[in-house]
Amino acid sequence: TRRLNMIEAINEALAIMLERDPDVIILGEDVGYFGGVFRATAGLQEKFGKTRVFDTPISECGIIGVAVGMGAYGLRPVPEIQFADYIYPGLDQLVSEAARLRYRSAGEFIAPMTVRSPFGGGIFGGQTHSQSPEALFTHVSGIKTVIPSTPHDAKGLLISAIEDNDPVIFFEPKRIYNGPFTGFYDKPVEPWKKHRDSQVPEGYYKIPLGKARTVREGEALTVLVYGTMVHVAEAVCEARGVDAEIIDLRTLVPLDIEAIETSVKKTGRCLIIHEATRTSGFGAELSALVTERCFYHLEAPVDRVTGFDTPYPHSLEWAYFPGPVRIGEAIDKIMSE
Amino acid sequence: TRRLNMIEAINEALAIMLERDPDVIILGEDVGYFGGVFRATAGLQEKFGKTRVFDTPISECGIIGVAVGMGAYGLRPVPEIQFADYIYPGLDQLVSEAARLRYRSAGEFIAPMTVRSPFGGGIFGGQTHSQSPEALFTHVSGIKTVIPSTPHDAKGLLISAIEDNDPVIFFEPKRIYNGPFTGFYDKPVEPWKKHRDSQVPEGYYKIPLGKARTVREGEALTVLVYGTMVHVAEAVCEARGVDAEIIDLRTLVPLDIEAIETSVKKTGRCLIIHEATRTSGFGAELSALVTERCFYHLEAPVDRVTGFDTPYPHSLEWAYFPGPVRIGEAIDKIMSE
Amino acid sequence: KAAAKPTPAPSAPHGRQKVLASPAVRQRAKDLGIDLSEVKPAADGRVRHADLDAFLSYNGANGFASAGT
Amino acid sequence: KPGAQPRPDEACEASETAPLTLDLIRVLGDDNQAHGPWDPKLDADTLRQMLHHFAMVRAFDARMYRGQRQGKTSFYMKCTGEEATSISAAMALASDDMVFPSYRQQGILIARGYPLVEMINQIYSNRGDKLKGRQLPIMYSSRENSFFSISGNLATQTPQAVGWAMASAIKGDTRIAATWVGEGSTAEGDFHSACTFAAVYNAPVIINVVNNQWAISSFSGFAGAERTTFAARALGYGIAGLRVDGNDPLAVYAAERWAANRARSNSGPTLIEHFTYRAEGHSTSDDPGAYRSAHEGEEWPLGDPVNRLKKHLIELGEWDEDRHAAMDIACAEEVKAATKEAEKNGILGHGLHHPFHTMFEDVFETLPWHLEEQAAQAIHEREVKWPEGKKP
Amino acid sequence: KPGAQPRPDEACEASETAPLTLDLIRVLGDDNQAHGPWDPKLDADTLRQMLHHFAMVRAFDARMYRGQRQGKTSFYMKCTGEEATSISAAMALASDDMVFPSYRQQGILIARGYPLVEMINQIYSNRGDKLKGRQLPIMYSSRENSFFSISGNLATQTPQAVGWAMASAIKGDTRIAATWVGEGSTAEGDFHSACTFAAVYNAPVIINVVNNQWAISSFSGFAGAERTTFAARALGYGIAGLRVDGNDPLAVYAAERWAANRARSNSGPTLIEHFTYRAEGHSTSDDPGAYRSAHEGEEWPLGDPVNRLKKHLIELGEWDEDRHAAMDIACAEEVKAATKEAEKNGILGHGLHHPFHTMFEDVFETLPWHLEEQAAQAIHEREVKWPEGKKP
Numbered sequence A, B: 001t002r003r004l005n006m007i008e009a010i011n012e013a014l015a016i017m018l019e020r021d022p023d024v025i026i027l028g029e030d031v032g033y034f035g036g037v038f039r040a041t042a043g044l045q046e047k048f049g050k051t052r053v054f055d056t057p058i059s060e061c062g063i064i065g066v067a068v069g070m071g072a073y074g075l076r077p078v079p080e081i082q083f084a085d086y087i088y089p090g091l092d093q094l095v096s097e098a099a100r101l102r103y104r105s106a107g108e109f110i111a112p113m114t115v116r117s118p119f120g121g122g123i124f125g126g127q128t129h130s131q132s133p134e135a136l137f138t139h140v141s142g143i144k145t146v147i148p149s150t151p152h153d154a155k156g157l158l159i160s161a162i163e164d165n166d167p168v169i170f171f172e173p174k175r176i177y178n179g180p181f182t183g184f185y186d187k188p189v190e191p192w193k194k195h196r197d198s199q200v201p202e203g204y205y206k207i208p209l210g211k212a213r214t215v216r217e218g219e220a221l222t223v224l225v226y227g228t229m230v231h232v233a234e235a236v237c238e239a240r241g242v243d244a245e246i247i248d249l250r251t252l253v254p255l256d257i258e259a260i261e262t263s264v265k266k267t268g269r270c271l272i273i274h275e276a277t278r279t280s281g282f283g284a285e286l287s288a289l290v291t292e293r294c295f296y297h298l299e300a301p302v303d304r305v306t307g308f309d310t311p312y313p314h315s316l317e318w319a320y321f322p323g324p325v326r327i328g329e330a331i332d333k334i335m336s337e
Numbered sequence C: 001k002a003a004a005k006p007t008p009a010p011s012a013p014h015g016r017q018k019v020l021a022s023p024a025v026r027q028r029a030k031d032l033g034i035d036l037s038e039v040k041p042a043a044d045g046r047v048r049h050a051d052l053d054a055f056l057s058y059n060g061a062n063g064f065a066s067a068g069t
Numbered sequence D, E: 001k002p003g004a005q006p007r008p009d010e011a012c013e014a015s016e017t018a019p020l021t022l023d024l025i026r027v028l029g030d031d032n033q034a035h036g037p038w039d040p041k042l043d044a045d046t047l048r049q050m051l052h053h054f055a056m057v058r059a060f061d062a063r064m065y066r067g068q069r070q071g072k073t074s075f076y077m078k079c080t081g082e083e084a085t086s087i088s089a090a091m092a093l094a095s096d097d098m099v100f101p102s103y104r105q106q107g108i109l110i111a112r113g114y115p116l117v118e119m120i121n122q123i124y125s126n127r128g129d130k131l132k133g134r135q136l137p138i139m140y141s142s143r144e145n146s147f148f149s150i151s152g153n154l155a156t157q158t159p160q161a162v163g164w165a166m167a168s169a170i171k172g173d174t175r176i177a178a179t180w181v182g183e184g185s186t187a188e189g190d191f192h193s194a195c196t197f198a199a200v201y202n203a204p205v206i207i208n209v210v211n212n213q214w215a216i217s218s219f220s221g222f223a224g225a226e227r228t229t230f231a232a233r234a235l236g237y238g239i240a241g242l243r244v245d246g247n248d249p250l251a252v253y254a255a256e257r258w259a260a261n262r263a264r265s266n267s268g269p270t271l272i273e274h275f276t277y278r279a280e281g282h283s284t285s286d287d288p289g290a291y292r293s294a295h296e297g298e299e300w301p302l303g304d305p306v307n308r309l310k311k312h313l314i315e316l317g318e319w320d321e322d323r324h325a326a327m328d329i330a331c332a333e334e335v336k337a338a339t340k341e342a343e344k345n346g347i348l349g350h351g352l353h354h355p356f357h358t359m360f361e362d363v364f365e366t367l368p369w370h371l372e373e374q375a376a377q378a379i380h381e382r383e384v385k386w387p388e389g390k391k392p
C-alpha cells in the first residue's frame, strides 16, 4: 500500500479497469486530452488511447444515452458527469432508460455503466457546483448509489461499481478529493497522506457494494453518514467525547440494513447526517427505516442533521453547511433525552 | 354547486383563470386543438384562441423552458406534461431554473408557472404511464407540490396554484379522473357524480396551498395520504371499522405540519400511504417528521404502505398497487402494537 | 388494543389519557407488565426509565419482583 | 419526378446530399415501373417477400386492434400506411445490424422472422410473454433478432443507437446501427444528442425519421415541418441526409441501403426522412376524428405502399390479383392461428400471468434485501386474496 | 473577403441566408476600412463609445481576475478577445430588448451602463450585492437593464429567451429577445428546444452562438465544428442564419441589427454564429496550458477586436494612440475606484455578507414553516459561533 489522495485512488481504479477489461471505456466532458476538470482521468487517454478514453460534446443526455447503447453492445462505459448539479439533462436517460433496461427487456439488454460525478459543497461553488442529489437516485428502482469517503474505499468501490452489471451512480465528495475535511473550515485541512484511510493497496481489489463500514464503534449513539460528512461526524464526536458508533454507509442502494439495525438496537439512539437539502433527503428514508425496524429500542427520536432547504448559497456556505455546531447540538439533544 | 368529475373541475378552473387573467396561458403536447389526451383542456383553444391555449413540439425541456421565459416576461403559464413519466426531459428546466429563479435573482425574476401532469397508475399503462414521481420535487427547494383528490379540491387548488407566484407542480391522479377509485379493482368504480366531493361551486374559489383536509376524524390512528390513495384508505378504514383519522395532505410542499402533529399526538399511531415506490418516497419524509415531532406520543412504529421498488409492471399492476390487503394488514399491525 | 378508555384527561380532551414515553420505555414497561398510565411521569409529562425504576422500587416494596436490568 | 433524383456516391461528402434533403427520392412511377438511379433492382423473389411482409403486418395489425377492442389487452398501435418505412428499410440492412425502433416498427420484427406467437404473447402480457408481462403491449424486445427493447419515452433510443454504433466502431465490428423516430419526437433533446454525437464521432448509424405527418393530434408543423424538411436537420449537423417517399418501397429500400453501405464503409452517419402518412389513429386510445377530417385519411397522399408494390409486381408480370387475394387470406389465417396459440398462454388480466416473484426480478441482477422483503409481501398478499386452490 | 458577403433583405425567406451560414460576414478589412453591404455606417461617436466599452470590459476583466487571485473572491471569467460579440451585439439592440446571456457577456452590462460597483459587489458576494451573495461571481441579474439572471447550467437560457420572445409577441409588444450561448453548449438539448420552438412559433428572438473555439479544454470539434458551421444549424430548422466574424465589431453590429430588425418586424428568428477566439483560460479555475499550445493564443486568429476597432477609428481620423492610451488609463482608474467602493461592502468570506435570514428568503415568495424553523436554527448557530460582540 501507498498513500494516495482520493483523486489518485480514483484514477488508479480507472486505470486498472481499463487495463483488465478491454470493454471498459471512459467518456465525458473534458475527461480525455485534459484529464478532467478535477484531474480524475489524467493520463488515461495518453495511456489507453482515444477509443478508450474520450471527450464528448456538452450533452449529459447524449453522454448517458450513448453509454446505454454501448452497454447494450457489450461495453462497460464509465461516463463522467462533470458536476452532479449538471446531471439533470441526462436524468431521463439514467432513470427511464439505464435503470429500467434490464427489467423491461427481462434481462435481454443491460446497462452496466458507472456514472461518476463529483458532488457536494464546501468549495464556494455556488448553487450549481455544490449540490447533493443522491436522494433522487435512491427513489428510482434499478440503479445503485455509491458514495465513498476515503481513498481506500474510493478505489475498491469504484472497481466494484465498474464490474457490477447494474447501472451505478458513483458520487465523489469533491470537498474531500484532497483531504479529509472535518467541517472546521477555518482550520487548514490535513492532506490525505496523513490519514489512516489513505493507505491504498496497489493493484486490483474490491469493496463490495451494499456493505457499510463501521468508522468507529460505540455504545451511546449510532451515527449514519456518508461522503464528506463521515469526517465531520467523526471530528465532532471526537471533540465532544461521545461514545458514538459511526457507520459510513458507502452504498445507499442497496443499503446495509443489517449494520444499521444491529447498531441502533445496541445504542438506542440514532443521528443521521447529510449535506443534501433536508426535505425528502436520503436521511428521511434512513429515519423511516430505523423507526420501522428498531422502534422499541429507541430512547430518543431519530434525528437528522442536514443542509437547509434552500439552494446552496455562495457567500453563506458555511452557514448552510451542516457543520460542527449543528451536529454537536443535535448530539447533545439526543443524548439528553 | 354542480356535480363534476375531476376532468370537468380542472377544465373549469382553467377556463376561469383564462377568463380572469389575460396573462394566463396554456401550452403542451396536444392541449390545443384536440384539448389534451385526457380532455382536460377541451374547448379552451376554441374559446380563448391560439395565443392563449396552444399545442407545442414534443419537447418537455422546451415546454418548461419557454414557460420560464414567459414567466420572466410577466405571463402566468400553465404547461401540461402529458404524463408525469415524461417530465424528466424537462426536469432541469424545472428544478434548476424555475425552482431557483426567484432565489438566484433575489426576486428580480420569478417563474409563476403551474405545471399540470397526470400521474399514478391503475390504468394498465405500463411502466411509462403510471409513475408517481412527486417525491423528487419535494426534495427540490423552490417548487410547491400539489395533489388533489376530489373534483372540489382540484378546482380550488388549481386556481390557487395558478395564482401562486411560485412554480407549482400539480399532479393529477389520473386513476380518479372519472371516479373515486377505492382500490377494489374487481368492482365497478362509482362515477364522481355520486360522491359527496363532486359538489363543485360555480365560478372562482380557492383552496389554500399548504392546508390539509381531514377526510374523516378518528381517535385510533392517523392516516396520512394524498391523491388516489385517499379513497382507497377511506374505503379500507370503512371496511375494517377502524376509527382512523384520515388526512388528505393536498399539498406536500409546503406541508400542513400542524394538522399532522395534532392528529398523531391525539391518536399515537400513524400510517402513511402512497402509490410511489417505497424507498425515498415522500412517505419517508412524513415518517421522519412524525418521529421527530411526535416521538413520545407514538404507541406503535410509524408505518408506510407504498408501491414496491420496481417499475410499474403492466400485467401485475394489481399486485403492485398498494391496495386494500396491503393497507388493511398494515392497519391491523399498527393497531395490535 | 384499539379500545380507548374514555377517561378524560386535561391535556387530551377528546381521547384516552396519553402517556408520553419513548418506545424503549414503552417496551420495557410492557415486558414488565406495567401499565404506563399508572406510572407517575416527570414534570414534563413524560415517563422515563428512571420513572419506571422508581415505580418498580415503590411497587417492589409492595411485593413485586424486581425486573433487574 | 420519380427517378429524377441523383444518387451520389455512398462515400460522398455529406454536403453533396444537401439537395436530396429538400427533394423526395422516388423510384416507383405512376406507371408502376421503377425509375432512375435509386432503383435498387431487386429480384422478384425479394419483392414478393417484401409484399408478403407488408400483408402480414397489415393482417397482424387488423387482428391485434380487434383483440384490444375485445378486451384481450390494454393497448395497441397500428402502422397502417407506414409499412415500407420499417419493412423495406429492415430488408436493406444486414439481419444482424442492430435496430433501435420506436413503437411503430413492428414491420421490422415481421421482416426478421420473429414468431407471431411471441409478439402476441407480449401484447397479451401473458404467461408466455418473454418480457414477463412487464411492458405495455407492442414494446417488444428481441436480442436474438438484434431488435432493441422499445421504450415508452420518445426519442431516447436515438442516442442509444449512436452509442451502439460507436461501440461497434470501437470494436472494429462491421455491424451498424439504425434507429427510427417519429417526426414529432425529433423535437426532443435526445434526437439532437443523437445527431451531434453521430456527427462528432462519425458513427456508423442510420437515423430514420418517420414523418407520418402526425404526432397524436398535432400535425407535423408543430415539429417544424412548415419551415423546412426533417431531412434538412442533417444539414445542420453536417451529416448526410436523404428525404424519401416513405410509401415507395423501392425508394425506401434504396435509401436505407445507400445509408447502410455508407455507414459500413465508415463514411459516416445518415439521417433519412421517410415522408409517409399515418393512415389510422395514433393508437387504440386515440380518436383521430376529433382532430382531422375523415377523408384526409382516405386520400392516402402518397398512395398505399402495399398497393404500390403489388401493382409494381403485377406490372413486372410477377404477381396477380388472385395470388394477392390468396396471400391476404393466408396471412389472416396465419395470424389467427398464432392468436389461438398465444391465447393458450392467457390474455391480459385473466390470471395466466407470470408468477408474482418475477415482478421483483431484473430490477437488479440479484435481489437486494428490500426487494426480497417486498416480494415476500406480494406473495403473501396473493395468498390472502386467493387462498390455496382459489383461482387468482 | 471583407465586404464580399451579400446582405439579403431583413424580411427575406430564411433559405436565402443559407450561403451566409457557411461564409463569414466581415466588414473591416486589413486596410482598417469598412467594406460592403454589411457596413453598419456607424457615426464616430458611436464607434468611440463602443471602443470605450471594449476598453472598460478589458480593464474590468484584468482587475477582477487579479482580485480573484488575491483571494477577494472565489471565481472569475474573462471574455478577452470576445468583447465584440457582446458589446457590439448589445449596441445593435434596443436597450429594453431582453437579453438572456451565458456567463461570458459582461460586455452587455457595460454597454447598458450597469454600474461597475454593482458588478463588483456581486463578484465579491458582499453586503452590497443585490443578489444577496447567493450566486457564484459573474452570475449577474439586472431586471432594470433587461438582463436576465445568469444560470450555471449551460444553454438553459436559450428556450427561456424564446419563451420571453413568444410572450412579447403574444402581448403585441415590440421588444424582442436575444440569447447568447457558447458553441460547446449548443450540444445541449435546450439549444435544440430553443431552435425548434423559435422556428415553430416564428418567435422574435436572436440566438447568438459564440463560437470561441473552446469549451474548457475541448475544441469546437467536440460540438461538431469539423462537420459544418454552427450557423448551419439554422438551416436544419429552416430559420435564418448568419455567420459573422466575431472579432469584427462592425460586422457583429450589422448582423445583430439585421436579426433585430427581422425579429421586430415579425419576420422570424435568426441564429447568428459569432466566430471568435477565447484568448484566455476558461475561468480562474482553469489551466489552458494543459491542453493548448502557448502561442495559439498569441496568434489571435481573427485579430484582437479592440485593436481592430481602434485602428478603424484612427484610419477614419477620429482617434489616435494618445487618446487610446489615456482612455485605457481612465478605464483602469474607474475600475479601481469602483473596486475600492465595492470593497467597503466587504469581500468574499470576510463577514460583510448579508444577514443569515436572507439565506431563506426568496426560496418561495413567503417563508413556509420549515424554512422559518431552519432560519431560526441558522441564526441560533450564528450566535453559538460568534456570541454577542465577537465579530463573525
Ligand SMILES: Cc1ncc(C[n+]2csc(CCOP(=O)(O)OP(=O)(O)O)c2C)c(N)n1
Residues within 6 Å of the ligand: B029, B058, B082, B086, B089, D104, D152, D153, D154, D181, D182, D183, D184, D185, D186, D210, D212, D214, D215, D216, D278, D282
Ligand atoms: C418523452 C415523451 N413525451 C411524450 C410522450 C407521449 N406521446 C406518445 S406518442 C406521442 C406522439 C409521437 O409522435 P411521432 O413522434 O410523430 O410518432 P408517431 O406516433 O407519429 O409514430 C406522444 C406525444 C412520450 N411517450 N414520451
Ligand SMILES: Cc1ncc(C[n+]2csc(CCOP(=O)(O)OP(=O)(O)O)c2C)c(N)n1
Residues within 6 Å of the ligand: A029, A058, A082, A086, A089, E104, E152, E153, E154, E181, E182, E183, E184, E185, E186, E210, E212, E214, E215, E216, E278, E282
Ligand atoms: C449543463 C452543464 N454541463 C456542464 C457544465 C460545465 N461547464 C461549464 S462551462 C463549460 C464549457 C462551455 O463551453 P462553451 O459553451 O463553448 O462556452 P465558453 O466557455 O467557451 O464561453 C462546461 C462544460 C455546465 N456548467 N452545465
Ligand SMILES: [Mg+2]
Residues within 6 Å of the ligand: A112, A113, A114, A160, A161, A162, A163, A164, A165, A166, A167, A168
Ligand atoms: Mg457497473
Ligand SMILES: [Mg+2]
Residues within 6 Å of the ligand: D182, D183, D184, D210, D211, D212, D213, D214, D215, D216, D278
Ligand atoms: Mg408522427
Ligand SMILES: [Mg+2]
Residues within 6 Å of the ligand: E182, E183, E184, E210, E211, E212, E213, E214, E215, E216, E278
Ligand atoms: Mg466556447
